[in-house]
Amino acid sequence: MPSMRSIRGSVRSPVRLAALGGALVAFDVVFVAVAYWLGHLTVGAVVTAFDYEITGLLVDALRFETLPSVEALAVGTVLTLVVQSRFGYRQSASALPEVGDVDASGDPSPADAGADAETDSSPDDAPDRDSIEQAIATRDEMERRLEVRATALAHVADMAPPEVRVIGSETPNSFVIGRPGEQLLVATTALLERLDDDQLDAVLAHELAHLKNGDAFVMTAASFLPSVTRRVNERLVEYFRALLPRVESDRDWSDVGYSHHFAMTMLIVGPATLVASTALYVAGGACYRLLSRIREFRADEAAVAISGSPAALAGALETLSGPQPSPSTDLRTARTGVRELCILPHAVGDGGDAERDDVVARARRRCQDLIGRVLPSSHPPVERRVERLRAGERDRRS
Incomplete structure (x- = not known):
């Protein structure tokens, strides 16, 4: 069993944590400046739409000429950090499938299927009810196993045990999210099925290291702005989609009080906001992925200090990095903002226009593919991580 001193030395890294926080603050400053300018542009466009003679603000x-002052940037950045700290955790937690969601196979979850079974009591439904009850029992058993092992490892690492949750997914993966007073460790059913006890302990130790380091909190907060800018981008695309002939839209924009004033405002503000939100999403995604990338090696080292087995973590990474099911089976498990938190960047999907074939959908898919190629990888290569762990195992034996 490793000593407490080695665990603390491997887990804590104040300089590195300060660097993570500094990168987050720098991006927040840029976000505040862009939001401040867009706010003035919107006000100017609204005023102009109602009175064409008042165009000064626009x-x-x-x-x-309406860029924020240093004081406005400082206040806005502080407020943004507060919002991120408070709502980043909530947003990441809400991305997880709840009991009533659809599972990875596309069938109703136990809760939904159970409700259907109660309303339709035909004999043909009995096998479905049995399979639902079995799935619930299996998941409960997995969650108990996860909680026991995570609690034991947390005591070794001298930290409070996090809340645990098992989600149904065909892709083996795990991640943690956290903020002061709330910590959650998530694992998929496939991860618990594929790993033996030693490998599972090593993966859980890796996740606990993120919580102990404090980078789980930084990453959870950092996930907020990329997700927000992505949603803004999606809403704007849907608005402009509705204006195009023969292009399917998910929303009737007449409910927002559509008028020529609104149309004029959107004609001015919409393109500028779309460009800005896309740029912020790319920049935020790049920053977020770099933060994710640089924290993994340290978490691997701390995991070894906690679990005591470099070989177990190396074996777990090799097992988890094997062939995975199509990402489309796990769209709800790890969207942007969660993938970067995972031990490996699997189970990521982006539903939206996946099944459409109009001009907007095709353009968005090309854009997303380009962004994916331009952005840095969110994780170091598995081969490098395994090589370092194997080298550590050889050093321990020599």
């Missing part, structure tokens, strides 16, 4: 914004 002209000033278009000339970039």
Whole structure:
């Protein structure tokens, strides 16, 4: 069993944590500046839409004469950090499938299927009810196993045990999210099925290291802005989609009080916001992925200090990095903002336009593919991580 001193030395890294926080603050400053300018542009566009003779605010914004002062940036950045800290955890937690969601195979979850079974009591439904009850029992058993092992490892690492949750997924993966007073460790059913006890302990130790390091909190907060800008981008695309002939839209925009004033405002603000939100999403995603990438090696080292077995973690990484099912089976398990938290970047999907074939959907898929190629990888290569762990195992034996 490793000593407590080695665990603390491997887990804590104040300089590295400060660097993570500094990168987050720097991006927040940029976000506040862009949001401040877009706010002035929107106000100017609204005023102009109602009175064409009052164009001062709009002209000033278009000339970039309404950029924030240092004081406004400071106050806005502090407020943004508070919002991230408070709602980043909630947003990440809400991305997880609840009891009533659809499972990875596309069938109703136990809760939904059970409700259907109660309303239709035909004999043909009996096998479905039996399979639902069995699935619930299996997941409960997995969650108990996960909780016992995570609690034991948390005591070794001298930290409070996190809350645990098992989610149904065909892709083996795990991650943690956290903020002061709330910590959650998530594992998929496939991970618990594929790993033996030693390998599972090593993976759980890796996740606990993220919580102990404090980078789980930083990453959970950092996930907020990329997700927000992505949602803004999606809403704007849906609005402009509705204006195109013969293009399917998910929303009737007449419920927002559509008028020529609104149309004029969107004609001015919409394209600028779309460009800005896309740029912020790419920049935020790059920053977020780099944060994710640089934290993995340290978590691997701390996991070895906690679990005491480099070979077990190396074996777990090799097992988990094997062939995975199509990402489309796990769209709800690890969207953008969660993938970067996972031990491996699997089970990521982006539903939206996946099944559409209109001009907007095709353009979005090309754009997403391009962004995926441009952005840095969110994790170091598994081969490098395994090589370092194997080298550590050889050093321990020599």
